[in-house]
Amino acid sequence: MGMGETFAGEQLRLARLAHGFTLDQLGQKLGTTRQYLHQLETGAKAAPPDTVELLADTLGVTQRFFFYRSRSPVQLEQCHFRKQATTPVSITSQVLARGTLLDMLVERLDSALKLPPVDFPQIQVETADDIEDAAEMCRRHWNLGLSGPITNMMRVVENAGAVVGYFSGISERVDALSIDRRRPLIIRSDAKPTACRLRFDLAHECGHLVMHRGVHTGCRDTETQAHRFASAFLLPRTAFAREFPRSNHLNWQAIFAIKARWKVSARAIIRRAYDLRLITADKYRTGNIHLNKTGQSKVEQLDDQIAAEQPELLETAFRILEQRGSRALREVADGVGISDPMFEILVGRTLTFSRTDGQGTNVVRLFN
Numbered sequence: 001m002g003m004g005e006t007f008a009g010e011q012l013r014l015a016r017l018a019h020g021f022t023l024d025q026l027g028q029k030l031g032t033t034r035q036y037l038h039q040l041e042t043g044a045k046a047a048p049p050d051t052v053e054l055l056a057d058t059l060g061v062t063q064r065f066f067f068y069r070s071r072s073p074v075q076l077e078q079c080h081f082r083k084q085a086t087t088p089v090s091i092t093s094q095v096l097a098r099g100t101l102l103d104m105l106v107e108r109l110d111s112a113l114k115l116p117p118v119d120f121p122q123i124q125v126e127t128a129d130d131i132e133d134a135a136e137m138c139r140r141h142w143n144l145g146l147s148g149p150i151t152n153m154m155r156v157v158e159n160a161g162a163v164v165g166y167f168s169g170i171s172e173r174v175d176a177l178s179i180d181r182r183r184p185l186i187i188r189s190d191a192k193p194t195a196c197r198l199r200f201d202l203a204h205e206c207g208h209l210v211m212h213r214g215v216h217t218g219c220r221d222t223e224t225q226a227h228r229f230a231s232a233f234l235l236p237r238t239a240f241a242r243e244f245p246r247s248n249h250l251n252w253q254a255i256f257a258i259k260a261r262w263k264v265s266a267r268a269i270i271r272r273a274y275d276l277r278l279i280t281a282d283k284y285r286t287g288n289i290h291l292n293k294t295g296q297s298k299v300e301q302l303d304d305q306i307a308a309e310q311p312e313l314l315e316t317a318f319r320i321l322e323q324r325g326s327r328a329l330r331e332v333a334d335g336v337g338i339s340d341p342m343f344e345i346l347v348g349r350t351l352t353f354s355r356t357d358g359q360g361t362n363v364v365r366l367f368n
Contacts, residue, residue, distance in 0.1 A: 007052065009041040011066050011337075014073065015059040016041075017097035018345060020090065020169070029058055060345065065337025074099040080178045080208035080217045080226070087174060098167050099179045099187065102346045104336040106163050106183055109317050112332055116313070118161030118183055120209045128275070131211070131225055135232035138210060146236045149262040153199040153234070154309035157206055162186050164202070164311040166348055178205035180213055194299060195306040196265040203230035231272045234264050244269075244278050250287050259302055266300050267291055314347055 016026050016037075023034035023041075030037075039045040047055065047066065056063045074096050081087060081095075109115065121141050123134040139146055142156060150156060158164060162184040170189040179185040186205045193201065207229030212222055243261075245254035255266050264272075267288065274284035291297060321328040330351055333343050343351050 005067070007040070007043075007047045007066050008069055009043045010070060010073075011068055012037075012047075012055060012059075013041045014070065014097050014100060015055075015061050015065065015342070017093045018101055018342065019059065020094045022090075026058070030054055056339075060339055060341025060343075062334060062337045062339050064334075068337055070100065070104070073097075074103060074179055074181065077214075077216055078180045080180070080205065080212060080222075081174065091170060091174060095167065095170060095174065095177065095187070098346060099185060101336070101338065101342065102163075102165055102185060102187075103179070103181050103183075105333065105338060105343075105346060106181075106185070108332050108335045109314075110183060112328075113317055113320060115183070115317065116159055116161045120160055120162070120184065120206070122213055123210055125211050125225060128228060131207075131228045132232045132237055134211060135207075135229050136236060138206070138233060139236065147239050150199070150203075150234060152309050153202045154311055157186060157202055158311065158313040160206075162206075162209070163313055164188070165314065165346070166311075168345075168348065176201040176205055178208050180209060184209050193308070194265075194303040195308040196259070196263055196268070196300075196303065198308055199234065199263055200230050200265065200268060203233045206230070206233065228275065231268060231275065235262060235269070235272045237276055240272060241276060241278060244273050246278070250279070250283060250290070252290075256301055259300075260306070263306055266296070315349075318347075318349070 016023070019026075021029075023037050027034045027037055036045070040047050040051075052063050052066055055066065076092065076096065079096065079099065081092070119142075121138060123130075123137060125131050125134050136146055142160065144150060144156070154164060162178075164186045166188045174189045176186065176188045179187065186202065188198070188201065204226045207226035208217055208222070211225060211229060215222065217223070217226075243258055245251040250270065252266075255269055258264075258269055259266050262269075270279065270284055270287040273279045274281065279287075291300070318329055321332060333339070333351055338346070340351050343349075
């Protein structure tokens with residue numbers, strides 16, 4: 001990404017879409033017309049200095065931002081979107097724009113610090129058995145074993161080099177998505193999902209990054225594959241089959257004991273049991289009806305007792321930069337033309353400096 005001499009209309013479009021503004025909405029904020037903004041975005045007109053200043057103030061970027069040439073914006077085929085068919089184009093565009101800006105910021109962090117190396121195995125799958133094998137291969141690859149629960153799913157994906165972020169106000173139609181860039185991004189749209197839901201979402205996106213590089217996703221087949229991967233990764237077949245209770249009726253006390261130990265929802269547990277043919281289709285259907293009837297379709301028993309995992313990679317990187325001096329983090333943001341309001345949209349925190357005693361390190365370490 002380099003500086004050009006001329007106003008880059010695509011940068012204006014990027015900042016506008018990141019906020020979710022239409023041309024009309026931005027025009028109203030600036031007291032100008034959609035036609036004029038369209039001309040700026042398409043390069044038909046150059047923006048005079050006072051307009052550049054106004055645009056920067058309104059969109060939460062620096063004036064220099066509009067003179068960068070973005071090297072490669074995030075493309076739709078690089079995004080593993082849930083519920084893509086029903087997601088409005090405006091939401092898709094907003095996610096792509098924010099993903100592009102976050103990717104630019106992360107790339108800048110990558111050059112300033114030593115982030116964990118990206119380490120997602122690439123495994124092709126066709127059958128359900130292939131997916132089971134892929135999940136077990138990943139567990140072995142990351143030294144997680146096959147006999148016990150994943151202690152912290154967030155750390156698994158962050159230690160493998162992914163950046164986990166949260167985009168507020170996107171839509172309930174987008175649960176989570178991953179963006180396959182040089183350093184993968186996993187984005188959540190829900191600020192506070194239940195712990196089990198978050199862990200499953202992270203494992204699902206992990207499945208896309210492992211199985212679907214270069215594959216157009218969002219269809220039922222790829223979503224089913226990612227779901228099966230998440231189940232197999234969080235509940236390995238041999239260990240799960242050993243613990244799942246066999247009886248004429250579903251033993252809910254035992255199922256919730258498995259939930260407490262493995263931190264996977266009761267709904268996912270009975271689905272896993274059905275997939276591994278430990279229960280019949282009738283019993284699986286009865287189990288889902290029971291969860292719905294007892295008001296557990298969205299929030300289940302124990303959800304309030306299992307702590308949600310928090311992303312650490314970005315926050316640790318920011319903290320290390322802040323230890324270097326009051327301007328180190330701001331210089332990284334300035335390098336991609338992002339000022340406080342846009343920074344907050346992308347990472348959910350301000351650029352303000354909070355001094356802490358540091359070790360002068362350049363390496364961002366996470367717990368294994």
